[in-house]
Amino acid sequence: MNYDVVIGLEVHAQLSTLTKAWCQCEISVSAFENTKVCEVCSAQPGTLPVYNKKAIEYAIKLGLATNSRINKVSVFDRKNYFYPDLPKGYQITQFQTPVAENGHLDIFDDEGNIKKVGIQRIQMEEDTGKSSHLGEKSLINLNRSGTPLLEIVSEPHMSTAKEASSYLKKLHSILVYLGICHGNMQDGNFRCDVNVSIKPKGSEKYGTRTEVKNVNSFRHVEMCIEHEVQRHQQILDSGNKVLQQTLLFDVETKATKVLRTKSDADDYRYFPEPDLLPLIISDSEIQKVQDNLPELPDAKIKRFILDYGIPAYDANVLTAEKELANYFEAALKNYEGEAKKMSNWIMVELLRYLNEAGTSIERSPVSPNSLAGLLNAINSGKISGKQAKDVFLKMYDSGHSADVIIKEMGLEQISDEKMITEIAQKIINANSVNVEKYKAGNERIFGFFVGQVMKETNGQANPSLTSEIIKRLLG
Ligand SMILES: [Zn+2]
Structure with a gap:
C-alpha cells in the first residue's frame, strides 16, 4: 500500500x-x-x-x-x-x-x-x-x-x-x-x-x-x-x-x-x-484519589511476571480483565506447582470453553479452587495430563470438583506400593521364560512386565512406581 x-x-x-x-x-x-x-x-x-x-x-x-x-x-x-x-x-x-x-x-x-x-x-x-x-x-x-x-x-x-x-x-x-x-x-x-x-x-x-x-x-x-x-x-x-x-x-x-x-x-x-x-x-x-487508585493493568502485568515467573504474553492475557486476573491469583492460592502450568490451563482450556459458550470468567462453572485441585491431582501423579483434559471437560459440564470426577470416572491411579508389588510378583512368577531373557540382557522385555501390570489394573497403576517396583523385583 x-x-x-x-x-x-x-x-x-x-x-x-x-x-x-x-x-x-x-x-x-x-x-x-x-x-x-x-x-x-x-x-x-x-x-x-x-x-x-x-x-x-x-x-x-x-x-x-x-x-x-x-x-x-x-x-x-x-x-x-x-x-x-x-x-x-x-x-x-x-x-x-x-x-x-x-x-x-x-x-x-x-x-x-x-x-x-x-x-x-x-x-x-x-x-x-x-x-x-x-x-x-x-x-x-x-x-x-x-x-x-x-x-x-x-x-x-x-x-x-x-x-x-x-x-x-x-x-x-x-x-x-x-x-x-x-x-x-x-x-x-x-x-x-x-x-x-x-x-x-x-x-x-x-x-x-x-x-x-x-x-x-x-x-x-x-x-x-x-x-x-x-x-x-x-x-x-x-x-x-x-x-x-x-x-x-x-x-x-x-x-x-x-x-x-x-x-x-x-x-x-x-x-x-x-x-x-x-x-x-x-x-x-x-x-x-491518587492514594486510593487500585493496581492498574500495567502494574499487574509487571507484578505477575516478577512474582509468578510467567512470560509477558501470559501476564498480558491474564490481566486484560480484572476478574480474570483475580481468578488466576485465587487459583494459585491452593495450588502447589508452577504458576506457568496454571496460566496454560486458564488460557488454553478454560478460556477456550468460556469463549465457545460466549460466557465470562465470572460465570465459569469451574471455580479457581477446583482448577487448582485438578492441577494438584496431575502433579501428585493421581491422574495423567492426558486424562486431566477429560476430567476438566466433565468438571466444566457438571461444576463438580476434580476429586469427585476422578472417582466417578474411575481414573484414580493406583499408587499403593504393596498392591502393585503383589500383582507384579504374580506376573513375574508366571513368566519365568521372560525373566530369564531379561536377566540374559534383553532389556526390551522389561516393557512386557510393565504392560502386564497395567493390563491387570485397567491402566490405573502409577506407571513410574510400577517400573520402579518391577526393576527391584527383577533384581
Ligand atoms: Zn433527574
Missing part, C-alpha cells in the same frame, strides 16, 4: 455512578421507560443542575490512570443542537477546558513493541435520552438523559486496525479496573467513534477523514477500520476525493453507510454553561 493510515478514537464511557450527572435520578438500564426522570433531566423550566461529586472523582481517577494532567480549573459548556432525545436543546459538556488533558496509554503495536498513544483530552459530559422508532411513530425514553459520561479523545497515533483495538481494550480494562464504568459494550456503556484518514506514504499533510459513529465491539472497530482504509484507497487511486462524512457501520453488510456529509466544522454555538460554576479541583482532592 502506498498510503499511511491515521486513526484517532473517541470513546464515550458511561460512568457507573448510582445517580445522574446533575440530578438524583437513579441510573438504570432495566427500569420501565421514563420512570427514572425528574424535572432536571427532563429540562423543565426553572430547574438547575447540581454537580455529582462521584462523577468528578471518577473523572480524576481516569485522568490519573491515563497519565493525564488534571486541570485544576475546568469549565462546562453548552453544546447547542436540536434532537428529540435532548430535551434541553443543548448538551452540557466541556469544550474550552476539559477536566484532564495530555495523557497517554502504552499499547503493543503489531510487532509486539510498546507504543505510546496520546490522549488529547478527557471531558465530562452527559448522555442523551434514547429514541426508538415504531412504524410511523418515534418514542422517547429519558431514563438515560443526564447520565454522566467521560469522552476520551485520543491523538491520531494509531496506524492499524489492530493498534486501534489494542488501545480500546487497554482503555476499557482501565475503566473497569478503576470501577468507574461497567464496560458493557452491548448496553452502550462503552461506545467508540472511529476517525480514519489515509495520506500518501511519508506525506506531512493529513488526508480527509471520515468518522464512523458508535461502533460497539472491538471486532467491529477493526472491521470498520479495514473497510474504511480500503474504501479511501480505492477513491484516491481512481483520482477522486474522499468526502468528509459521518458514517455508520452496518454489521450485516460489514460496510459503512453515510449518516451525514459534514461541512468543515459543525457550529454548535458553544458557550460557558451559566448554571454551573467552573469546576475547581484542589491538590488535596487529586492526592486523595
Whole structure:
C-alpha cells in the first residue's frame, strides 16, 4: 500500500455512578421507560443542575490512570443542537477546558513493541435520552438523559486496525479496573467513534477523514477500520476525493453507510454553561484519589511476571480483565506447582470453553479452587495430563470438583506400593521364560512386565512406581 493510515478514537464511557450527572435520578438500564426522570433531566423550566461529586472523582481517577494532567480549573459548556432525545436543546459538556488533558496509554503495536498513544483530552459530559422508532411513530425514553459520561479523545497515533483495538481494550480494562464504568459494550456503556484518514506514504499533510459513529465491539472497530482504509484507497487511486462524512457501520453488510456529509466544522454555538460554576479541583482532592487508585493493568502485568515467573504474553492475557486476573491469583492460592502450568490451563482450556459458550470468567462453572485441585491431582501423579483434559471437560459440564470426577470416572491411579508389588510378583512368577531373557540382557522385555501390570489394573497403576517396583523385583 502506498498510503499511511491515521486513526484517532473517541470513546464515550458511561460512568457507573448510582445517580445522574446533575440530578438524583437513579441510573438504570432495566427500569420501565421514563420512570427514572425528574424535572432536571427532563429540562423543565426553572430547574438547575447540581454537580455529582462521584462523577468528578471518577473523572480524576481516569485522568490519573491515563497519565493525564488534571486541570485544576475546568469549565462546562453548552453544546447547542436540536434532537428529540435532548430535551434541553443543548448538551452540557466541556469544550474550552476539559477536566484532564495530555495523557497517554502504552499499547503493543503489531510487532509486539510498546507504543505510546496520546490522549488529547478527557471531558465530562452527559448522555442523551434514547429514541426508538415504531412504524410511523418515534418514542422517547429519558431514563438515560443526564447520565454522566467521560469522552476520551485520543491523538491520531494509531496506524492499524489492530493498534486501534489494542488501545480500546487497554482503555476499557482501565475503566473497569478503576470501577468507574461497567464496560458493557452491548448496553452502550462503552461506545467508540472511529476517525480514519489515509495520506500518501511519508506525506506531512493529513488526508480527509471520515468518522464512523458508535461502533460497539472491538471486532467491529477493526472491521470498520479495514473497510474504511480500503474504501479511501480505492477513491484516491481512481483520482477522486474522499468526502468528509459521518458514517455508520452496518454489521450485516460489514460496510459503512453515510449518516451525514459534514461541512468543515459543525457550529454548535458553544458557550460557558451559566448554571454551573467552573469546576475547581484542589491538590488535596487529586492526592486523595491518587492514594486510593487500585493496581492498574500495567502494574499487574509487571507484578505477575516478577512474582509468578510467567512470560509477558501470559501476564498480558491474564490481566486484560480484572476478574480474570483475580481468578488466576485465587487459583494459585491452593495450588502447589508452577504458576506457568496454571496460566496454560486458564488460557488454553478454560478460556477456550468460556469463549465457545460466549460466557465470562465470572460465570465459569469451574471455580479457581477446583482448577487448582485438578492441577494438584496431575502433579501428585493421581491422574495423567492426558486424562486431566477429560476430567476438566466433565468438571466444566457438571461444576463438580476434580476429586469427585476422578472417582466417578474411575481414573484414580493406583499408587499403593504393596498392591502393585503383589500383582507384579504374580506376573513375574508366571513368566519365568521372560525373566530369564531379561536377566540374559534383553532389556526390551522389561516393557512386557510393565504392560502386564497395567493390563491387570485397567491402566490405573502409577506407571513410574510400577517400573520402579518391577526393576527391584527383577533384581
Ligand atoms: Zn433527574
